[in-house]
Amino acid sequence: MKDFELAQGEMKAGLKTAIASALLFAVIPFFILTFLTSMMSGVLSPDDRMFREALLQLRGILLPFSIPVVVLGFFASYYLKGTRSRLLFACLSALAILAYAFAMFLGTDLRSALQAIGVALDLQLLFLLALIGVALLTLRYLGTYLRFRPEWLRSVGVETSPITRQPRVGMAEFDLANGSFCRGNASAKSAGIWFAVVPALSLMLVAFFGSIITDSTDPALTSFLAVLGDMAWMAALLSLPLILLAWFRGFYPRGSLPRMTFGVAFALLTAVYLYFLLIQTGLQASLADLGFVIDVESIFLMLLLLVAFLLLKSVGEMADERKNWKRDVGLKVESKTLDPDSRWADLEPRYGKFEKGFKEGQRALLCFIVLPVIVLTILPAILASLHDPIATSFVPILQAMIGVALLCGIPVVVLGFAKGCYPKGSGGRTMFALLMMAFIGVYLFALLLGGELEAAISAAGLPLDLDPIWGLLLVLVLFHGVMDLAELADYRRQWKVAIGRKVEPVQEEESHGLMLDFRPRYGRYLVGAKGAKSALKKYLIWPSISIIVLIAVIQVLMDQFSLSQLSVIADDLRSITGVLLIFIIPVMVLTFLRGFYPKGSISRLSFAWGLCAALAFWLWSITLAGKFALDLEVQGATVGVQLDLSGIILILMALQLLWGLYYTAEFVSYRKDWIKNSYQPVDERVKRPRPLKPVSKA
Amino acid sequence: MRALPAAVKISLIIVNLMVMLILVLAAVSVAMPGNVGFDMPQESDWNVGFSGNLLVIDVPLRVYNGGSFDFTDFKVGIAIDDGQGGHLVQQVTDPQNIKAGGWTDAPIHLTIDLDTVPQQTLNLIVFSNDTLGLHLSASAGYLFSLAKGNIQIGQNVSFGPMVSGMYADFNNSRLVPNGGQVDLVVPFWFSNQAFMDGQVLTVSGTLSNATSTLSHLQQAFTLPLQGGNSLVFHLSNEAALHLATQPDHLTSDLNFDFHGAQLNQVVSFDWVPPTP
Numbered sequence: 005m006k007d008f009e010l011a012q013g014e015m016k017a018g019l020k021t022a023i024a025s026a027l028l029f030a031v032i033p034f035f036i037l038t039f040l041t042s043m044m045s046g047v048l049s050p051d052d053r054m055f056r057e058a059l060l061q062l063r064g065i066l067l068p069f070s071i072p073v074v075v076l077g078f079f080a081s082y083y084l085k086g087t088r089s090r091l092l093f094a095c096l097s098a099l100a101i102l103a104y105a106f107a108m109f110l111g112t113d114l115r116s117a118l119q120a121i122g123v124a125l126d127l128q129l130l131f132l133l134a135l136i137g138v139a140l141l142t143l144r145y146l147g148t149y150l151r152f153r154p155e156w157l158r159s160v161g162v163e164t165s166p167i168t169r170q171p172r173v174g175m176a177e178f179d180l181a182n183g184s185f186c187r188g189n190a191s192a193k194s195a196g197i198w199f200a201v202v203p204a205l206s207l208m209l210v211a212f213f214g215s216i217i218t219d220s221t222d223p224a225l226t227s228f229l230a231v232l233g234d235m236a237w238m239a240a241l242l243s244l245p246l247i248l249l250a251w252f253r254g255f256y257p258r259g260s261l262p263r264m265t266f267g268v269a270f271a272l273l274t275a276v277y278l279y280f281l282l283i284q285t286g287l288q289a290s291l292a293d294l295g296f297v298i299d300v301e302s303i304f305l306m307l308l309l310l311v312a313f314l315l316l317k318s319v320g321e322m323a324d325e326r327k328n329w330k331r332d333v334g335l336k337v338e339s340k341t342l343d344p345d346s347r348w349a350d351l352e353p354r355y356g357k358f359e360k361g362f363k364e365g366q367r368a369l370l371c372f373i374v375l376p377v378i379v380l381t382i383l384p385a386i387l388a389s390l391h392d393p394i395a396t397s398f399v400p401i402l403q404a405m406i407g408v409a410l411l412c413g414i415p416v417v418v419l420g421f422a423k424g425c426y427p428k429g430s431g432g433r434t435m436f437a438l439l440m441m442a443f444i445g446v447y448l449f450a451l452l453l454g455g456e457l458e459a460a461i462s463a464a465g466l467p468l469d470l471d472p473i474w475g476l477l478l479v480l481v482l483f484h485g486v487m488d489l490a491e492l493a494d495y496r497r498q499w500k501v502a503i504g505r506k507v508e509p510v511q512e513e514e515s516h517g518l519m520l521d522f523r524p525r526y527g528r529y530l531v532g533a534k535g536a537k538s539a540l541k542k543y544l545i546w547p548s549i550s551i552i553v554l555i556a557v558i559q560v561l562m563d564q565f566s567l568s569q570l571s572v573i574a575d576d577l578r579s580i581t582g583v584l585l586i587f588i589i590p591v592m593v594l595t596f597l598r599g600f601y602p603k604g605s606i607s608r609l610s611f612a613w614g615l616c617a618a619l620a621f622w623l624w625s626i627t628l629a630g631k632f633a634l635d636l637e638v639q640g641a642t643v644g645v646q647l648d649l650s651g652i653i654l655i656l657m658a659l660q661l662l663w664g665l666y667y668t669a670e671f672v673s674y675r676k677d678w679i680k681n682s683y684q685p686v687d688e689r690v691k692r693p694r695p696l697k698p699v700s701k702a
Numbered sequence: 703m704r705a706l707p708a709a710v711k712i713s714l715i716i717v718n719l720m721v722m723l724i725l726v727l728a729a730v731s732v733a734m735p736g737n738v739g740f741d742m743p744q745e746s747d748w749n750v751g752f753s754g755n756l757l758v759i760d761v762p763l764r765v766y767n768g769g770s771f772d773f774t775d776f777k778v779g780i781a782i783d784d785g786q787g788g789h790l791v792q793q794v795t796d797p798q799n800i801k802a803g804g805w806t807d808a809p810i811h812l813t814i815d816l817d818t819v820p821q822q823t824l825n826l827i828v829f830s831n832d833t834l835g836l837h838l839s840a841s842a843g844y845l846f847s848l849a850k851g852n853i854q855i856g857q858n859v860s861f862g863p864m865v866s867g868m869y870a871d872f873n874n875s876r877l878v879p880n881g882g883q884v885d886l887v888v889p890f891w892f893s894n895q896a897f898m899d900g901q902v903l904t905v906s907g908t909l910s911n912a913t914s915t916l917s918h919l920q921q922a923f924t925l926p927l928q929g930g931n932s933l934v935f936h937l938s939n940e941a942a943l944h945l946a947t948q949p950d951h952l953t954s955d956l957n958f959d960f961h962g963a964q965l966n967q968v969v970s971f972d973w974v975p976p977t978p
Binding site: 640641642643644645646647648649651652655656659662663665666669670672673674 | 704705706707709710711714717718721725845846847848849850851852853854855856857858
């Protein structure tokens with residue numbers, strides 16, 4: 005009964021939860037309902053009066069149902085973790101939340117209120133989602149209890165003996181004692197969010213708002229909205245076994261047989277989930293009725309590719325972690341001897357991880373095959389539904405691009421897999437990464453279809469030159485190669501240590517002056533390169549592409565409406581492109597150096613201020629000092645307009661310079677800790693060193 | 703992120719957002735259609751007059767500012783050139799602030815010193831018409847003068863005539879005794895623009911035949927003509943007798959002068975003596 009002693013609690017924690025619960029379940033809903041009813045008070049329509057009455061009744065049941073949630077929530081948080089009292093009150097509070105959801109969603113009040121204004125919201129589905137949420141919450145409480153129970157028992161002086169088991173493999177691995185409740189909960193929560201809440205809620209809301217804003221007499225539209233509602237239900241129901249499998253997958257440790265089994269089962273069930281969601285619900289037919297002939301089966305097949313990688317990731321993880329798991333549970337593991345000084349060590353696949361390879365490959369698959377193919381499948385259907393000859397002329401081109409994306413995407417995915425397999429800091433990873441960049445360049449070039457795309461856009465009336473756009477994107481892609489080299493420079497030493505290669509010890513400094521902050525040894529190339537890439541995109545790629553498109557649009561206006569005066573604007577835009585090109589190198593260098601040096605160093609502070617000044621000057625130059633002029637001929641009269649926005653530009657420049665204050669505050673805040681941390685980045689996540697593979701010294 | 707840099711970052715973001723919000727709202731409020739307007743009355747409601755040799759024009763302009771901030775230093779400028787780039791008139795009204803959220807009177811007061819206008823141009827715009835370059839401009843600051851705008855409209859327009867239709871009807875001229883003398887009275891009329899009423903048009907000239915000058919003329923007309931106006935040539939007794947008895951081929955050489963603008967009109971006609 006010690007579990008239930010009031011001394012075993014923290015008032016502050018209990019009050020925090022109680023206040024949060026009161027706000028969430030009582031105060032905010034109360035104010036929302038009061039606001040809605042007061043809005044309706046002046047309306048005399050009988051339907052609206054019914055709506056108001058129903059809302060008032062709903063407000064009336066708020067208090068009786070929220071009080072137990074608040075009180076039980078208080079006790080659930082008041083008692084210490086690991087006590088039975090906390091578990092009991094937590095489970096009771098979960099039940100109270102369920103009762104609250106039941107009263108709100110399945111009671112007659114909200115339904116009557118919505119019916120009064122002719123709105124049909126699927127309240128049962130909302131209750132099902134609430135049920136899933138409460139179930140996950142209960143699992144979390146249980147996990148916390150199991151995790152902290154021994155600790156609490158020790159704290160109150162109860163002796164607990166650790167459970168000792170004989171390490172066994174095979175079916176014995178499925179023993180529930182082998183897993184971690186908390187990890188299972190985290191995995192189940194993630195599955196609950198991505199397979200239940202997000203799809204079901206978004207589909208339901210689209211169907212709901214669609215029914216409000218569209219013409220309800222159109223049978224095709226009504227049928228489509230009904231299909232969306234079915235899909236929402238399908239997502240919520242099918243997510244239940246998925247959440248269960250995800251829980252078990254997360255519950256068991258990496259490298260164990262049950263984790264792989266549940267991982268594979270999870271992937272297979274995901275395929276079933278997608279099949280029922282996209283194919284079985286009749287989405288394709290209802291879209292066709294609406295006039296959008298979209299090949300949903302192709303989209304399903306593309307998503308299946310992602311699922312395949314999910315499955316492979318589970319198998320790969322098993323292959324990668326099996327020996328580590330066996331070692332962790334005390335089983336003997338035979339390890340092969342690898343020579344860390346071998347000249348082929350960089351390309352040695354046994355240092356790699358399949359799981360990470362499949363993860364990287366899956367990312368490449370998503371970016372270069374799945375998403376492009378889905379977009380290129382949907383877009384032609386939308387264009388064809390417009391029944392416009394110009395829009396229809398793009399359909400064959402977009403369909404041809406699907407083939408290109410598939411053909412050129414495959415080597416990118418394969419190289420992405422190879423890159424991901426090798427650990428950071430290895431030559432193999434860098435080599436495959438650079439090859440991948442080259443193939444992405446080819447992929448982009450192939451999407452231009454040998455000028456067909458440009459010709460089609462020109463035929464549609466927009467003389468857009470795609471070559472510079474392609475060139476800019478190629479620069480961005482190539483810069484990823486620079487980032488891969490930066491990653492190699494940063495992680496090389498770490499990789500050498502991990503495979504057991506000897507490295508020269510770091511020479512400690514006898515004294516550290518301010519100027520020594522500028523030594524490259526304190527920097528991180530990858531962080532700097534990431535900053536430089538961001539600057540490249542922000543200050544060159546996207547502005548330049550926008551300017552190219554704008555110039556094409558201006559050209560169209562000049563040609564079609566004989567507005568030759570607009571050439572001034574086109575010239576201004578061209579001069580802005582020149583400014584972008586002039587500034588990009590110093591801005592990228594400064595951004596790189598700012599990111600390269602760690603927080604707390606005078607070097608980072610100096611380059612950050614330099615960057616702020618450069619960006620302020622960039623702003624001044626790109627806006628042409630805020631002076632704009634335009635001369636037009638209108639009905640025989642010359643109209644000249646001059647705008648002088650230099651005052652505003654100066655304010656924006658001052659704001660840009662003010663960001664230097666942020667870096668100064670950062671310097672002040674991090675300086676001591678950076679020095680204390682032996683001049684290593686303070687925020688860098690410290691990973692436990694673990695050998696990449698069982699290694700014995702040669 | 704730590705508390706101090708986080709606090710500075712949040713403060714900077716808030717400041718940035720506020721400044722952006724102010725700029726966007728200020729721009730949107732002034733860029734919305736109908737939020738800036740001018741009420742320019744018809745030309746007939748302009749107050750145009752002369753003060754000595756100065757042509758004074760008062761235009762009761764009203765400006766509407768529907769933006770969030772005052773228009774500062776609002777000025778209206780007018781410039782007239784002779785079409786070849788030579789400036790005739792260049793004037794800018796005194797700067798004034800146009801309050802946000804309503805109409806403000808911004809009268810334009812212009813004076814044109816006719817003495818400064820080149821003779822040929824002045825002659826043309828008073829008695830004939832000329833194509834002149836008219837350049838109107840308006841400029842103002844906005845948002846505490848952080849943004850300044852200037853708009854000019856230039857157009858070639860036809861000016862004049864201020865005085866037109868001058869006609870001396872020599873065919874209906876007649877000899878009229880005037881005391882001991884005889885005058886040759888020639889019906890004469892012309893029209894003028896309303897704003898010139900009260901001004902004086904001077905006519906001078908001679909009447910001559912092939913051999914001699916018969917009369918000199920110096921006459922002033924206050925505008926507008928009221929009707930029944932005539933040019934009166936005072937004749938000597940000899941000239942009067944000649945014209946009373948002999949036909950002749952006469953030439954009238956008239957000079958019209960209005961505030962320095964001049965027009966010369968030479969008319970020849972066959973004089974037939976009146977039948978007794």
